[in-house]
Amino acid sequence: MKIPIKVLLADDHAIVRNGIISLLEKQQNIEIVAEASNGLEVLRLLQSGVKPDIIITDITMPEMDGIELTASIKLNYPDIKVLILTIIDQEDLIISCFNAGAQGYLLKNVTISEVVFAIEQLYAGHKHICTAIGIKLLNHWQGRFTFSSKNLKSSIQLSKRELEILNLIAEGYTNGEIAEKLFTSKRTIEGNRQNLLDKTGKKNTAALINFVVRNGIID
Template sequence: MKNPIKVLIAEDHTIVRNGIVALLEKEQDIEIIADAKNGQEVLEYLKKGTEPDVILTDINMPDMNGMELIATVSSNYPKIKTLVLTMLEDEKHVIQALDSGAQGYLLKNVNIPEIIFAIKQITSGYKYVCTSVTLKLLSQINGRYTGASTQLKTDVEISKREVEILSLIAQGFTNSEIADKLFTSKRTIEGNRQNLLEKTGTKNTAALISFVVRNRIID
């Protein structure tokens, strides 16, 4: 029998945290090994040897919020996957979480089966963003490319290496993961990403990916 996926939950509201624990504990493929009210408590668990496969975390928490936790875990515990569960659905937080190293992003209006599905997806090596967030981001991106802005920009010169990087960004890989795959440094990838934003005149990752897909730079 396959070992259950070990999950650590970080949520500052006790009732919400206990409810998530109670519902996920019913799933045979998932084992809740600890729960915490903020990122600092999560790090204390990790330092003591607790080894979750997935950290399911809120963003707004006292002492250490979810974004800080994600970045710290990504840097110091790269084998641990992080999955956001939050009320925050704006583009800024979604992009920040994924860029910080989160493998998935869920809103608190999702049902338990979708949380379970997301946990299984990210432990299988995939990224997962809930449908409502994806649709909202696509709507926002499409809204920026109406009227004159729908004209494709054909004078942008993209190198073969930059196309490789764009493809990996589109697949949801972090700067560190891309650096590992391309045998270069994280700093180099960060520089390439910034150059691509400037070349394409885009302001963030979501807009960059929309641009390169619309211009058929990547499929």
């Protein structure tokens, strides 16, 4: 049996903590080792000997917020990964979290399956952002960079049409809207989207956006 991923959850709302914990405890590969209502409590828990692999934290909390906590974790506990789970989608705060050392960023409207996927990604040494945040960040840089097959892994070959669809997905268009723009059927776009997932080895659109962000280049 695999050793479970140890998680510490920080959120100032007890009802939110209880809900997330009850869902994560159903996962065989995840163990909740502690919970806290603010950043200072997290640091006290770490100082007392609690050793999580990943800390899931909100941003807005009393005494010490999630960004301050993330910076402290990066400085004093660099092996611990930080996953932000919040309702905040402001670009400046998103960037501040990553600058502070966060490895992942999710909005609280994601499914529990995406939270689990993000935990697994961070534990494996990767970064993760949910689709909505990926689109927001991409829109922020719209006009500054485009995607090109030359900057993707050499083993992945994308056609001109696939790159075109990839850009539209990144801009937040649905399959139906993409089909209208490209004068084709929704079923064709669904097939193209699945091909992109298959070629990049990703399980869902959120992971695909993650891949796109990591491999984007400035033309």
